[in-house]
Amino acid sequence: MGADGHDKKKGWSNWSGNQTAEPQHIARPRDMDDLKAAITRAAGPVRVVGAGHSFTPLAATDGTLIKLDGMGLVHSVDQTAKRAWVNAGARLKYLSPELERYGLAFRNLGDINEQSLAGAISTATHGTGAGLSCLSAEVTALKLMTASGELLTISRERDSDAFDAARVSLGALGVIVEAEVQLVDSYRLHRLTWAEPLDALIGHAQSRWKTRRNYEFFYIPFSGYGISIAHEETKNKPTPRPPQDDDEAVLGLKRARDYAEDDVAGRREFLKAAFESFEGEDVIGNSWQLLASQRNVRFNEMEYHLPVKKGLSALSDVIAIIEKKHPDVFFPIEVRRTGGDDIWLSPFNDGGRISIAVHAYHEDSYDFFFSDIEPILRKAGGRPHWGKLHSLDYRSLSDLYPEFVTFSKVRNRLDPEGRFLTPYLKTLFGVKGTR
Ligand SMILES: Cc1cc2nc3c(=O)[nH]c(=O)nc-3n(C[C@H](O)[C@H](O)[C@H](O)COP(=O)(O)OP(=O)(O)OC[C@H]3O[C@@H](n4cnc5c(N)ncnc54)[C@H](O)[C@@H]3O)c2cc1C
Known part of the structure; x- marks a missing residue:
């Protein structure tokens, strides 16, 4: 592994095996400098992958694939507000037992807990319950590293447009490094x-x-x-x-x-x-x-x-x-x-x-x-479901989502050069060109 946490070229496949890719680099940053180097200097397109449990080619790239699982677990806990800042790349299956040590738990989960938190929120992963929202709705703030290597802290109060876009954003706005999550007492x-x-x-x-x-x-x-x-x-x-x-x-x-x-x-x-x-x-x-x-x-x-x-x-x-x-x-x-x-x-x-x-x-x-x-x-x-198989593209998606065009504007603001865009992402966001 190089000094910036890059592996040499290795094949990648998702959980089910229906998506494969040959990224030039797989980057496993250990800190923000490593991450910034991977985002700004490594071969594009840059994609970040969690547990690879999506069935759509969201994470596939022949450029650089970033994995964040080496960036820690729970960073800080506010027990009064029942909120915690966590490594967004951490797997839910490791976060839950760690949060339990603080007497806290996710309000709801999906069928499995193999996913990374960021991967789960980026596709609106959900469980079941008429009164229970998807995991993305439990996020109260995010630290997002954009294509320029800038680290933004966003919330409803700080850059609310970026926050409304980023909570379900398919890795298209940048790398979610940390997330603050609303939790409940362990139950x-x-x-x-x-x-x-x-x-x-x-x-x-x-x-x-x-x-x-x-x-x-x-x-x-x-x-x-x-x-x-x-x-x-x-x-x-x-x-x-x-x-x-x-x-x-x-x-x-x-x-x-x-x-x-x-x-x-x-x-x-x-x-x-x-x-x-x-x-x-x-x-x-x-x-x-x-x-x-x-x-x-x-x-x-x-x-x-x-x-x-x-x-x-x-x-x-x-x-x-x-x-x-x-x-x-x-x-x-x-x-x-x-x-x-x-x-x-x-x-x-x-x-x-x-x-x-x-x-x-x-x-x-x-x-x-x-x-x-x-x-x-x-x-x-x-x-x-954004992580599961479908055939929709920009035209049909913008009919289904009233804010799709607004989202695309925020995407363009945060990643004007399309560093995070693969051909598949371009079909979703209506961006021309194959690279
Ligand atoms: C066996 C199985 C069971 C499942 N059960 C459910 C379920 O119960 N409910 C449900 O809703 N879904 C379910 N899913 C789907 C799954 O929750 C989603 O596809 C989820 O996105 C997978 O998380 P992941 O960590 O594997 O993300 P990945 O598939 O690796 O990535 C998903 C997206 O998130 C982006 N991303 C990942 N990390 C970051 C980051 N740090 N910053 C920015 N973007 C990032 C990626 O670029 C990609 O666009 C299941 C899938 C499988 C295979």
């Missing part, structure tokens, strides 16, 4: 999971979102059944949790698919029997340990966030087309709800939304996402 959750037929899931979903802290469900294609997961806050003592078997369950669905081939009726009977003997979970534990799961069976994913009134009917259409045309699909379809916020590029900035996520095994084709699923989700007024 325990009571987790319940159970199986139900699809019509009950759809029929109860809205009322469950109204009454439960966290509620989501997974519909299992070709089964007529799904699994609900609910969490409520509790002061009761933790209970032992049996080992997690989500990966084994997904591989079981794959085996059912492989064995049944085109015998959809046989597959449905087999899965129905399995659901009738499903044993759910009923456990109490720390919030971050129960909210985040392990996902070791690799997949690719499309997720759209839909207006609350349209989400469940779009879900029925998605299920119908998968079960009519795509017997290869076996991964559960995930359905969640997230509260609204005011961030320019947050998919939730005009109110809470229902999210529908469709997955394909990493060795299987995901062309059907674009041919059959995306048209349904777009017709229902959906906005894509």
Whole structure:
């Protein structure tokens, strides 16, 4: 490694393996000077990567890839305000136990906690809960190093335009070095999971979102059944949790698919029997340990966030087309709800939304996402998850986001030379030229 923290050229691939790149340099800065050197002097385009868990080519570059995981964990904690400044490149799975030492926790988390904080906020990563916003909405201030190497501290009070843009910014404004996050007191959750037929899931979903802290469900294609997961806050003592078997369950669905081939009726009977003997979970534990799961069976994913009134009917259409045309699909379809916020590029900035996520095994084709699923989700007024597969470009995105043009102006102010722009980013922001 060179004095500025650069590795020689090495290949890069994201978590699922559907995005690869050959960056000339991988920079692992240890301090602000290293970072400034990588941003201002190393080969462009410059991209910063967290855990590489996005399915879109957001982090891919043949220039310089920056990784911030060597820049620390929790920098300072204000226990009265329940806020902490943390290394934005730190992984959520390391931040949660560290914050617990201060009696603090993230208000909510997504399905996993492998992501870096900056990667998660940059794509509006969310969990589920009608009253719970995406992680980006918990950010109260940011330190952002721009293309010129200037370190800006931004918040609602200081450069509010940059702040409104940066909280969901796809690494297009600069490198988020540190983030101040609003936390809550550490809390325990009571987790319940159970199986139900699809019509009950759809029929109860809205009322469950109204009454439960966290509620989501997974519909299992070709089964007529799904699994609900609910969490409520509790002061009761933790209970032992049996080992997690989500990966084994997904591989079981794959085996059912492989064995049944085109015998959809046989597959449905087999899965129905399995659901009738499903044993759910009923456990109490720390919030971050129960909210985040392990996902070791690799997949690719499309997720759209839909207006609350349209989400469940779009879900029925998605299920119908998968079960009519795509017997290869076996991964559960995930359905969640997230509260609204005011961030320019947050998919939730005009109110809470229902999210529908469709997955394909990493060795299987995901062309059907674009041919059959995306048209349904777009017709229902959906906005894509920034880190998950979609086909939208500047024209369609600027129709979906009232502040998209304003965001692009801030991007142009902070990075006038397009140092952070790859060809993919240019398609998103309507910038001409291939480099
Ligand atoms: C198994 C799995 C489960 C998932 N579960 C959920 C879920 O429950 N909810 C959900 O909403 N999403 C989920 N996702 C998607 C994931 O949360 C997002 O794609 C997230 O952006 C990944 O974080 P990351 O650290 O890997 O970021 P990366 O994918 O590495 O980067 C994402 C974006 O952030 C930018 N970025 C990273 N670090 C910085 C920085 N320091 N400064 C500026 N920009 C930066 C990158 O340039 C890129 O544009 C899941 C993905 C996988 C693979």
